[in-house]
Amino acid sequence: MAELTYRDAVAHAIAQEMERDDRVVFLGEDVGKAGGVFKATVGLHEKFGPKRVRDTPISEQAILGAAMGAAMTGLRPIAEIMFSDFLAVCWDFVANEFPKLRYMTAGQLSCPLVVRTGNGAGSRFGAQHSQSVENWAMMIPGLKVVAPSSPRDVVGLFAAAVRDPDPVIFFEHKSLYAAKGEVPDGEIVDTLGTAKVVRSGQDATILALALMVSRAIAAAEMLAARHGIDAEVIDVRSLVPLDTQTILGSVARTGRLFTVEENPRLCGWGAEIASIVADEAFFDLDGPVVRITTPHIPLPAADNLEDLALPTVDRIVERVLRAMT
Amino acid sequence: MSARKGTAAQVMPEAVLANDDIGLATRLKLYRMQVEMRDFEKRAYDLFLQNLVKGTSHLSLGQEAIAAGFGAAMRKDDKSFCTYRGHAHTLARGVPPESVLGELMQRDNGLMRGKGGSMHLTSVEHGVLGSYAIIGAHLCIANGSAWRAQYLGEDDVSVCFFGDGTTNIGAFHEALNFAAVWSLPVIFVCENNLYMEYTPIADVTPVEHPAADRASAYGLPSIVIDGNDADIVYRTARAALDKARAGSGPSLIECKTYRHSGHSRADPAKYRPEGELERWLERDPVKIYRARLLEFGVSEDEIARIEQESRRLVNAATEACKAAPPPPAELLTTDVYADGVWSWRN
């Protein structure tokens, strides 16, 4: 067992997969010699050389296109898109090319690749470098969408993503890169589409993803300590596939559902889950599903405003209390 | 052209034949391919008008020499990437006409069993790694296939066909720079048919040769060829394939050509100036090539045999496709994910 930062876990996860399989190659802007803008890929270039860890021009379409062409002819590419906001620059590949390849070719071709990208707010970068855009990807048939919240899950979910036969968008949270956590020794390979109960409880279910997981746990602790409400917290981990069994099972026990989403309210992933729960577990609910999200705004740069936009521990506590008392 | 009988040796001087870098067998193949493409597409158009070819259809009548020239020059393990205007390129790799027509007619015998449609023809078995309907993307994707070859030390080449209009989209420029800086075994083939959809390329592009004039910006030589002469295309293709196979990097080739029909479906192409089509019909690649075969001493009879065989093939494909059933309903939800399941829920 070693304590790693989330950032080091990324490099460790990539190295683990590159060591295991020669077909795994890695490309992106500044990922090689420079070790990545978030320093999440330090050491890989030295370890695996420029043939496997390749610096690219600032050409997001060329990066994802090359990853796709390589994936469909036998390699297992990992492509980095520096900030997830920039996925919009190469959205054709994410929305039209990778996810449709298998279907359009009636299974003749597949696209086993991973796009890693720095997602999320907290760095005061403003509206074009701070978004959480996993919702963009979630609605596209053919893609898988993963967002780990801990160094351990970075390693386990990344291994699963690289080995997965379908294209996976892997959202790393920028504000988690410095977070530390225990990572067991040896190979860890998770299963995509498995949520994790990170705090068990009886009275309410709180769903969260990535940076919001630790806030949801802190809120649950506060609710238990001060208000006698024992909330279960589930780290969703993967939006596609989505572990509805764990979610529905939890709601069946607690009767209450809250989602904590670091994204604009409109069409957030919590809306989809609320819809599933309303549809399939309506009579398990003791009250309406409550979504705690950012407002429907682009993110501001100023630290006080950015803090106001994101769900905070206090806001989660306040919304749960309001619904339950 | 009047019928000239006799063997090649009787017609061509010995010296010419001895120095002929193409050879009669390849020439016959180039002609056969062009005739088959022509017959196939004319039939596809007829069937479109009868509502048997569904959706849309983009013909490359008049552009056959490019697909044939590359098709004949490419090795079986080379990979091709084409656009929605991809019938000829697909046939050029040896894909049976019936499979292509079945897809255009959206039948169960089609290449993708009706799941792709005319704009997404793919036959991995023949190295046809897809037709891409969004302009520019496949130049980037072809790079990836070329990167795989370079990485694994395989010497197949990825060849990517696209139109002149494509040269104004960002992906074109990203792909060329990327291919050049990584020295990838990829060939970008621009079929400059003078039009994007309905707008002349010259109206929206400040340089005369939209692809070749930009090649030097990426450190590549500027290559413009007569895209209506299959021999010229074949020779150029071979040189570029050899270069790529030898590890000497990508090429960009601009082929000047003309599409005889409209952009897609039943477009009557009214936007073309009077006389333009007629001038290009003089330079019809099939016609040019037929005359060349005669010059090389191929008999009218032999040419007629090739033409009859092509018609027979297209007729047989048409009948087979008319008789083929539509795809079964259960195909609707397969092949979304690798496990064959469309559901995104566990």
Ligand SMILES: Cc1ncc(C[n+]2csc(CCOP(=O)(O)OP(=O)(O)O)c2C)c(N)n1
């Ligand atoms: C990104 C994108 N923009 C627009 C279109 C619509 N469109 C389809 S074909 C076409 C013209 C393309 O012209 P060109 O590249 O010259 O190819 P050609 O059709 O002449 O073979 C356009 C604009 C598209 N398919 N993709």
